[in-house]
Amino acid sequence: MPLQIIVGAQWGDEGKGRIVDLLSEKADLVARYNGGDNAGHTVTAGGQTFKLHLIPSGVIHPHTLAIMGNGMVINPATLLQEMTTLREANVDLSAQRLRISYAAHLITPGDRALDLAQEQARGSGQIGTTGRGIGPAYTDKAARLGLRMQDMLDPNAFMGKLGAHVENVNRQLRGLYQAEPIDPTAVVEEYTGYAEILMPFISDTALLVDQALVDGYTVLAEGAQGTLLDLDHGTYPFVTSSTSTAPGALTGLGLGIRPVDRVIGVTKAFQTRVGAGPFPTEVLGADAERLRGTGANPWDEFGTTTGRPRRVGWLDGVLLRYAVRINGLTELALTKLDILSGLSRVRICTSYRAKEVRFTDLPLGPADLSPFQAEYEDLPGWQADLSKARQWSDLPGEAQEYVQRIAALSGIPVRLVSVGPEREQVVPVEE
Ligand code: IMP
Numbered sequence: 001m002p003l004q005i006i007v008g009a010q011w012g013d014e015g016k017g018r019i020v021d022l023l024s025e026k027a028d029l030v031a032r033y034n035g036g037d038n039a040g041h042t043v044t045a046g047g048q049t050f051k052l053h054l055i056p057s058g059v060i061h062p063h064t065l066a067i068m069g070n071g072m073v074i075n076p077a078t079l080l081q082e083m084t085t086l087r088e089a090n091v092d093l094s095a096q097r098l099r100i101s102y103a104a105h106l107i108t109p110g111d112r113a114l115d116l117a118q119e120q121a122r123g124s125g126q127i128g129t130t131g132r133g134i135g136p137a138y139t140d141k142a143a144r145l146g147l148r149m150q151d152m153l154d155p156n157a158f159m160g161k162l163g164a165h166v167e168n169v170n171r172q173l174r175g176l177y178q179a180e181p182i183d184p185t186a187v188v189e190e191y192t193g194y195a196e197i198l199m200p201f202i203s204d205t206a207l208l209v210d211q212a213l214v215d216g217y218t219v220l221a222e223g224a225q226g227t228l229l230d231l232d233h234g235t236y237p238f239v240t241s242s243t244s245t246a247p248g249a250l251t252g253l254g255l256g257i258r259p260v261d262r263v264i265g266v267t268k269a270f271q272t273r274v275g276a277g278p279f280p281t282e283v284l285g286a287d288a289e290r291l292r293g294t295g296a297n298p299w300d301e302f303g304t305t306t307g308r309p310r311r312v313g314w315l316d317g318v319l320l321r322y323a324v325r326i327n328g329l330t331e332l333a334l335t336k337l338d339i340l341s342g343l344s345r346v347r348i349c350t351s352y353r354a355k356e357v358r359f360t361d362l363p364l365g366p367a368d369l370s371p372f373q374a375e376y377e378d379l380p381g382w383q384a385d386l387s388k389a390r391q392w393s394d395l396p397g398e399a400q401e402y403v404q405r406i407a408a409l410s411g412i413p414v415r416l417v418s419v420g421p422e423r424e425q426v427v428p429v430e431e
């Protein structure tokens with residue numbers, strides 16, 4: 001039963017899309033299990049760049065079956081847009097290739113309006129959400145008020161539920177946030193149109209994935225966001241509203257406890273974060289501009305979904321060890337090693353210090369990182385351009401040393417290093 005899970009080991013944006021793309025070559029099913037169109041997964045293949053927000057990145061490979069699991073929250077407007085863009089790039093997106101769980105929840109314009117109103121009301125305590133309605137949709141799910149894909153299958157009942165949902169949203173918009181209400185008639189009309197198009201894609205994906213595993217097919221579960229944005233285990237409250245860690249693949253796809261072949265943690269060779277919240281290894285000024293890039297390249301550190309400049313810093317070994325534990329990672333894929341070329345030294349945080357006490361593990365999880373100062377180990381940098389490296393021996397000794405230090409610090413092997421956005425720009429690691 002070859003189940004593999006790919007998960008972000010940091011605050012999202014680790015470059016999971018490209019690693020999923022690589023591994024989907026050998027996968028039969030590719031499955032997203034959490035989040036919604038807050039995610040942005042970039043895949044570059046054959047000179048074409050795909051930016052995916054909802055559909056699993058592995059769909060680019062024509063032999064795969066793409067699954068959108070019950071743990072997701074889906075904005076049908078964005079989904080249909082994404083389907084159109086992919087079809088224009090000759091990706092087959094028939095109902096034979098894309099299956100959506102009946103139990104996935106829907107995001108509506110009401111959820112997006114509430115997300116923005118709630119964020120504004122937080123004032124200086126803003127989370128920096130993507131504004132995509134993620135929090136309100138999961139709130140409705142937990143409050144047992146949510147709309148599910150399944151509701152689209154009964155158009156009359158769906159219209160009634162949508163109307164009630166918009167009324168509920170409007171009560172909050174008017175009463176709590178003094179915000180403009182939204183038009184229920186327009187939403188009902190828009191969403192009944194979407195229902196007609198999406199109906200054929202809705203199925204019991206949990207049954208489908210289970211059957212595939214029983215039959216010996218390889219399933220690649222694709223996590224969105226990252227470990228530190230997980231609702232329970234992330235830097236709460238600066239988190240998203242879903243289970244982005246690896247165990248979420250089981251609940252988010254409707255699978256029981258079972259052996260998992262590989263749990264692959266994707267981490268950048270440095271650290272980035274979008275939105276607010278503590279960031280112990282953050283760097284500012286010229287060093288930050290160097291790590292972030294100018295925005296001229298597609299791989300520079302600007303949000304795929306929002307275009308916001310990302311905060312940047314040195315790799316945080318304390319948080320990486322935490323990610324290994326919380327996800328049960330079996331290996332790491334290290335992305336963007338090429339970006340560190342040209343630095344005289346590379347820094348890696350090996351411990352934290354607070355009030356003269358040193359910590360190599362987090363005493364109370366990552367929720368409040370503000371008391372900690374990062375303690376670093378400096379390693380020699382390298383000058384060579386890595387973008388043409390394809391084998392371990394192509395990497396300069398200093399780059400190899402950096403990769404080996406990350407493996408030693410995290411306690412699991414680094415299996416793969418990426419040195420550019422193209423499919424072939426990867427280096428298998430030799431131990
Ligand atoms: P939300 O998921 O839109 O509610 O945003 C909550 C937090 O998660 C904010 O700090 C966002 O910037 C962050 N976030 C959500 N999705 C992603 C992602 O795919 N990559 C990086 N950060 C994300």
